[in-house]
Amino acid sequence: MTYNSLLLSRPGAVAAGGVDAGVAAHYGEPLPEQRALAGGKAVADFSHRGVVSVSGPDRLSWLNTLSSQQLTGLKPGESSELLLLSIQGRIDYDARIIDDGETAWLIVETAEAQPLAAWLNSMKFMLRVEVSDVSEKWGVLASTHEVAEWDQLLRWQDPWPNVGPGGYAYSPIEQARHPGYERPWFEYLVPIEDLVNTVGERRLAGTMASEALRIAAWRPRLGVDTDEKSIPHELDLIRTAVHLAKGCYKGQETVARVHNLGHPPRRLVFLHLDGSHHTLPEAGSPIHVEGRAVGTVTSSALHYEMGPIALAMVKRSVDPSITLTVVDGEQNYDAAQEIIVAPDAGQVVGRQTGFIRGRHA
Structure with a gap:
């Protein structure tokens, strides 16, 4: 089923194509929209994104065993990022995750939602979890600033470019100078039926604006900056989406081997x-x-x-x-x-010198 956002009815809206089909590329003023989005004076329509819900008392421990991230201690309202990898350590799925105390919500690229939900359902076995692709009911609105009027909405805050617990930075620059800090990023879950009322009279920025800010922040995007061979190390995703000290999960052997002994x-x-x-x-x-x-x-x-x-x-x-x-x-x-990502990224065992200054958080 083809999705077209209700916000495409806004004056000047020009529909995007490709991975962002269904929302606006811009609303008539791409560069002013970008400046407004960067300054917290506009919001972005990401309602085409996929949303998968995982409920049940075993949800976090189960997702913990499947993914690259440590999730057993994730508290309600906390944000994180997880990867689901192949046996070879290649990225199959990259999901933003936020838990509300009863349900874990996974925000993914449009094309990921249906296959991700199907794969998760195939992995349930006897565990107390329920998985649903709820993309038709839930959308996302994004901003570089917290929107006070939306404090009742569930909000995912991008951890990028912080080095999370168990993570490691592959960039050679000093952490405080990473350009990702110039782009704080918040994604709000909104019922699709409430999308127009939630935006109200706020200025909208299209995907041309949000993509420019993402690229400037060095933030990789699945299906855009990745291919079927991509591993987390190549994208500096060890910093936000991988916990190097957690228990076994599919692809962990490759993650550990490249990080400790090899190079991407x-x-x-x-x-x-x-x-x-x-x-x-x-x-x-x-x-x-x-x-x-x-x-x-x-x-x-x-x-x-x-x-x-x-x-x-x-x-x-x-x-x-x-x-x-x-x-x-x-x-x-x-x-x-x-x-x-530094040319000498990886091979941290016995490392003395080199470009990389990354560290465990």
Whole structure:
């Protein structure tokens, strides 16, 4: 069933496509909307996102055994992030989780909800849990600031870029300087039928605005900055979505082996793009060094202050100091790198020196 948000009826709304189909790309003023969203003067319609509910007395201990995150001590109202991995440690699902004391709510990408609910139901066995895809009944509204009038709504607060308990930072910059701190992020669960009334007269910002702020914060997004081979280490997701000291779960062996003894084969980077072309490279555009392909653009946007920016996945061996070339058809873009995941990320056993300053929280 195709979803179209009731907020697409707002004046100036232009529908988004791709992974954000169903909500607005913008409402007529992409850059002013982005500035307003960054300043807490607009909210974003994420009602196309998937929502899966997990209820029952065994819900948190059960999810704890399945996922990369330590959840047994999750208190009502606390926010966290979890990954469900393959045996090879590759990311199958990335979920925001918040518990209300009776139900754990998983906020996921649109395409994840139905298969995630089906997979969780297949794993219930004799446990006291009930799993439902409730995406048709519940939506999400997002903001960079807490909305006082929405304090009665269940609110997920993005832990990024904090290093959570049991986590580890793969970025070489000082923690306090991480650009993610410039984008606090809150997602509110709202009944779909109350979406319009909840927004009221507040200004709306489209996905062009929210994506630009996400990219500037170095925040990876499943299905956008990932592919079927992605492991958490490549995306710096060990900091928020993986507890390195928790018990056994599917994919843990790979997580531990790469972190302690190996290196991720690829690394996420932030790109400052040449702005003289007045265009943006498409996701999937190859990245070259001296004519040799070394990576791929995963997402790009026009930022209201920095201009054209992007996230990209490159080979670990790529020199972080060199200028890259993004090739999009006949158009080439020069791109300067900022390191999100250090080239020497991983292999923490016996580590003495290197780019990485990450640590357990």
